[in-house]
Amino acid sequence: MEVSPEKQRAMLRQMQTIRRFEERASDDYAAGNIYGVVHCYIGEEAVAVGVCSALTVDDKIISTHRGHGHCIAKGADLNRMMAELYGRETGYCKGKGGSMHIADFGIGMLGANGIVAGGLPIILGAGLAAQMDGRGGVAVCFFGDGASNAGPFHESINIAAKWKLPILYVCENNLHAAQTPASMTLAQPDVAARAQGYGIPGEIVDGNDVFAVHAVAAKAVARARAGDGPTLIECKTYRWRAHTERRGQVDHRDPAELEAWKAKDPIAHLATRMKAGTGGFTDAEFATMDAAILAEIQAAVDFSLASAFPEPDDALDDLFEPAAAGRN
Numbered sequence: 001m002e003v004s005p006e007k008q009r010a011m012l013r014q015m016q017t018i019r020r021f022e023e024r025a026s027d028d029y030a031a032g033n034i035y036g037v038v039h040c041y042i043g044e045e046a047v048a049v050g051v052c053s054a055l056t057v058d059d060k061i062i063s064t065h066r067g068h069g070h071c072i073a074k075g076a077d078l079n080r081m082m083a084e085l086y087g088r089e090t091g092y093c094k095g096k097g098g099s100m101h102i103a104d105f106g107i108g109m110l111g112a113n114g115i116v117a118g119g120l121p122i123i124l125g126a127g128l129a130a131q132m133d134g135r136g137g138v139a140v141c142f143f144g145d146g147a148s149n150a151g152p153f154h155e156s157i158n159i160a161a162k163w164k165l166p167i168l169y170v171c172e173n174n175l176h177a178a179q180t181p182a183s184m185t186l187a188q189p190d191v192a193a194r195a196q197g198y199g200i201p202g203e204i205v206d207g208n209d210v211f212a213v214h215a216v217a218a219k220a221v222a223r224a225r226a227g228d229g230p231t232l233i234e235c236k237t238y239r240w241r242a243h244t245e246r247r248g249q250v251d252h253r254d255p256a257e258l259e260a261w262k263a264k265d266p267i268a269h270l271a272t273r274m275k276a277g278t279g280g281f282t283d284a285e286f287a288t289m290d291a292a293i294l295a296e297i298q299a300a301v302d303f304s305l306a307s308a309f310p311e312p313d314d315a316l317d318d319l320f321e322p323a324a325a326g327r328n
């Protein structure tokens, strides 16, 4: 699939933004400025960007506990994201949700989700709504290899296949669920092979190659928009950091395995391909772009620091729908 030089630049910029945002978030978490838990996506950037670049702003996505990449790829506001991590009232959830609960309905980002496999039932509602709307919208569910062993995976895909819902199931197989290697839990190493059991296409793609992810996602989006139902896409990838940024977190993974995947850095891989291409991309342009991203992230931190913490008295606000008149 041909990706225009302009779109390649946009993809690279988003991937580098995800990386820089999370590098800063993990540093600030270690410094004690960020609260709750932060799960980094670094290493997996090509999946979120490859998929979301095949969507429109009206298409819906639902994320996981590792959601910063999905938010940024769908167009979320960095200030409001960072402020949410900083626990400030200007954050997406007014500082009360933290990293794992960022949502922005205005851009079709239905939410990150701290419950493993929690997005799989929810996506059915988004897919059904899109089908009933009849305007060709699609809904995308991101989840991990660990989530693919949970009941909601099977329940969701079964009904989506039966009802031909316009859904992309995107498994980010980073070979580990927290500390548990996928080799210990997947009876069949390829999650995509399970698609056969539901009579839908199952695609395996190099999750570190943004063009490859984009091509597979675009094909699945076209299928969904045409009314032909869901596709299960398995992106083989790897996370570079420990499962969470929590202090004292021990990483049980094989350091050689991590190094081998770092050599397949999705961002460096894309930049190298762009430099070899016809779009005139250079190291100097990369450096300029990176400096601009770092400035945006510093601005997001400054915005967060200038924002107030939520008032304790407001803790229960926004949790419940206000009672309608005449109802108790």
Ligand SMILES: Cc1ncc(C[n+]2csc(CCOP(=O)(O)OP(=O)(O)O)c2C)c(N)n1
Binding pocket: 064, 065, 066, 114, 115, 116, 117, 143, 144, 145, 146, 147, 148, 172, 174, 176, 177, 178
């Ligand atoms: C229902 C549920 N069970 C257990 C947990 C604890 N937990 C948090 S992340 C995680 C592993 C998830 O692995 P995977 O789905 O592969 O996603 P990844 O972290 O690899 O991106 C677990 C078990 C949880 N949050 N929710």
